[in-house]
Amino acid sequence: MRKTILVVDDTEFNRDLVVQLLEDDYDIITAENGAEALDKTQEQKPDLILMDLGMPVMDGWEATRQLKANDKLRHIPVIAVTSHAMVGDEIEARKAGCDDYLPKPIDEDLLIKKIKKYLG
Numbered sequence: 001m002r003k004t005i006l007v008v009d010d011t012e013f014n015r016d017l018v019v020q021l022l023e024d025d026y027d028i029i030t031a032e033n034g035a036e037a038l039d040k041t042q043e044q045k046p047d048l049i050l051m052d053l054g055m056p057v058m059d060g061w062e063a064t065r066q067l068k069a070n071d072k073l074r075h076i077p078v079i080a081v082t083s084h085a086m087v088g089d090e091i092e093a094r095k096a097g098c099d100d101y102l103p104k105p106i107d108e109d110l111l112i113k114k115i116k117k118y119l120g
Contacts, residue, residue, distance in 0.1 A: 002027050003119045006046035008037040008063070009081070010055040014104075018050060018081075021108055022115070034063025041073055048118050050111075053082040053093065061096045068097030077118040081106060
């Protein structure tokens with residue numbers, strides 16, 4: 001059975017890039033901000049979430065905190081995919097509940113490796 005990945009990014013180009021990279025192997029759903037990501041996660045229960053951190057409406061930090069506070073959703077792995085790549089940002093992302101971290105621009109091989117780590 002195909003696994004489902006939720007791609008959360010406020011930039012259409014970034015979403016499209018990840019969708020094109022993954023759509024042959026996974027079912028992909030997308031969201032443009034953290035609030036939309038929470039709604040879609042509750043509705044569709046993806047197997048993994050790729051979460052941008054800097055977004056309008058609700059950022060990825062807050063969306064991840066809310067996901068990890070929800071007993072029905074906290075098991076879903078969240079990989080922060082972000083241009084927040086300063087020293088300390090990975091630690092902060094993990095404190096917010098992210099299971100893993102990938103700086104932008106995306107290293108496609110590393111992205112695939114991280115996804116396989118969580119989805120087998």
